[in-house]
Amino acid sequence: MINFSMSRDEFRTLHFEQKPRFLRKCFDPAPYGWSLIDRALDLQDPTRELLKVLYNGRTEPSAYVEEFIDVGLRRRRILKDRLYNMIASGATIVLNRIELVSTPVRDICLEIGRFVGAQTSANAYASLGEEAATNVHWDTHDVFVVQVAGRKHWRLYEPTHPLPISSQVSNERKDEVPATPVFDDVVEAGDILYVPRGWWHRVVPVAGYDTIHFTVAVHTPLILDYLVWACASTLPDLVELRHSLLGDTHDAARVDEAAQVIAKALRDPAMLDAFYTRSQQRERVVTPFNIDALVKQADRPLAAQTRVTLNARQANAESPVIHVNGNPIHLMGDHERIVRQLADTTSIDIESLQARISDIPAEALQTLLRDLARADLIRLEAVVEPLREQLPADL
Template sequence: MSVTTQTAEDTAADDGGGVLGARLTRLGREEFARDVWGRVPSLTRAADDFSDLFSAQAVDELVSRRGLRTPFLRVAKNGATLPESAFTAPAGVGATIADQLDDTALWRSFADGATLVLQALQRTWEPVADLSSRLGTELGHPVQANAYVTPPQNRGFDDHYDVHDVFVVQITGTKRWILHEPVHPAPLRDQPWTDHRTEVAAAAEGEPWLDTVLEPGDVLYLPRGWLHAARAQGEVSIHLTLGVHPWTRHALAEHLAQSALALLADDEEMRGSLPLGWDGPGDELAFVRDRLAAAIGSADPSPRVRRVRRSQARPEPLGPLAQSAALAALTPDAPLRLRGALAPRLDGLRLTTRVGWLDFPEGDLPSVRRVLDGEAHTAGELGLGLAERLLRAGVLVPAGA
């Protein structure tokens, strides 16, 4: 077994790696891509102090004061997930919602050894949302975030693998992790571990590839497909999993095939009915294969891929009242910036983003390109009319926001 391990002293604080290098791995992006990404687990001891990111107080606030509903939380015990009815209840007068979290029921489940799984923290907890967005931008693959809160000496789930890569970030307490090599390397999203339950169980009985205890500040990277199980030690354990949902060549092939089929919809012969009495591919298959191959040769999946990629993440949060105030107070010296995580793309006269598209006259393009550099610019630099239009569209925000 050869696990990649780094310590806080291994490299400079960033090494050009942004969140990846500064907080998670102590590796630059190129080094991580070459030696680790999708290949082997990587353990980074004392990667960072994550007290700014998440905490026990954050768990209590989310569970008891935020009015969360399912599926923002799951509860698991001894490898099984509890039914939602075991930890939800009506919200009371004025809120006709039957599935809000019941903090009393959650406390009783937790005291009885259940693990609390706070899901999609990239939507509900700002520090985690910010880190997830930045990491997703750096990696080029969408990121989600969950928190696992496990009582002492308990586990939430049996040995299994995930269909996405994860960075395990230990927040408080300690947790023992046992890893085994994949039984189905690089699984696709529709190839869960339950499809290989027997092989997973057998592999979990073998010699571990890695058996280690994570302490606060440690980070463990797991490529998808690697078997793992974890158990809290002598105190409550809280860890985050930053789940990276990688794009694959298979996914690109799917979009290429869909783009080719869209082209074939304009082919009258392909739209034609098969002969009467047809009972199987037969001679027709060769004709269809030739036309499909030709369509694949000329199809461009890029627009479809870009559209799907934009839909896989959300832009930086936008406050309607702050945006309204910025519009009302707009002056030539007002500093503005591009809203974060918009995934903007300027093609010709059209700007496409996660919040829609806008067409511009030729004369506005220099200012639009200036906006896309990500720096702050005054409304006067851009032109008041253009600045107002982009503020209204949610593309620009006040530079202090």
């Protein structure tokens, strides 16, 4: 669990798209490390898009991946001896979209997504060497740098092209990098650094340390996306936008009239709500199966420390309708009360949830939570209470 030390509203007001935020020792890095990278490499399809090896630039996949036919299927496999040698020589391996093959990373993405209120994805960077994997650059999305092993030295510089979109990359603009960084520090295991999009950053390993970090990217709809959506869905209904432009004296007046009706339409709260609803309907949260706790041992109590998370990043307790996995949920009574409580927090354990809604008996709460989990509305990091052995009466 991450200690963000501020609320979603505070973060959005003070930092989001504005300035970095550095959180020291805000989570336990112990569950992560090279064994997690090993498991991800076992499961990841090593396509050019999903697996990269960086050493003095990008290494061609043919140097460490082979294709073969396996019982009629064309597959790819990593040539381990070659990859091991590259890592030993100081190469950085990059696993793009690692959350697709790693439940622990998926959980981090969901927690950060719940905090920000947006969709997230993650890339992993792992290296034993002291060679920088990338040159100074900016990203076209906001990122949370989650350092899970070792150390890395980060320098951040103020943006020279604020809030770039995906087509506005920094490759040809490196002469604009400011001379003095506004953040110059070592990020260690257990630290998180928020970097707004457009902020230049230079990242180098620290001598004597291996390093693993995840970059959790935040994917938010932009005002530009709102305009594009409106152009495709609503604005064609406005007759002022359907006039022809013939290159005569009437064009300027028609464009001015169209601009006014566009501005009025875009400010319409109902139109904004329709756009928000569309974004929520497109969201999906993939959670792991838990047949043991939810089906096989459904009569056993869940441990008080079991963490509960709503399967929706954008939901908040004030929303009149909460969407989960693209669907508006229609609940009543205590089921709805629980969902509203979960929409107000990134994650919570059962004991703390029970304290918030203490009028619901503990046994009933367990049943309600299992109902919601089996409906895939919430995620339970479920732990059933261990069976207690019955001791003989004469002992």
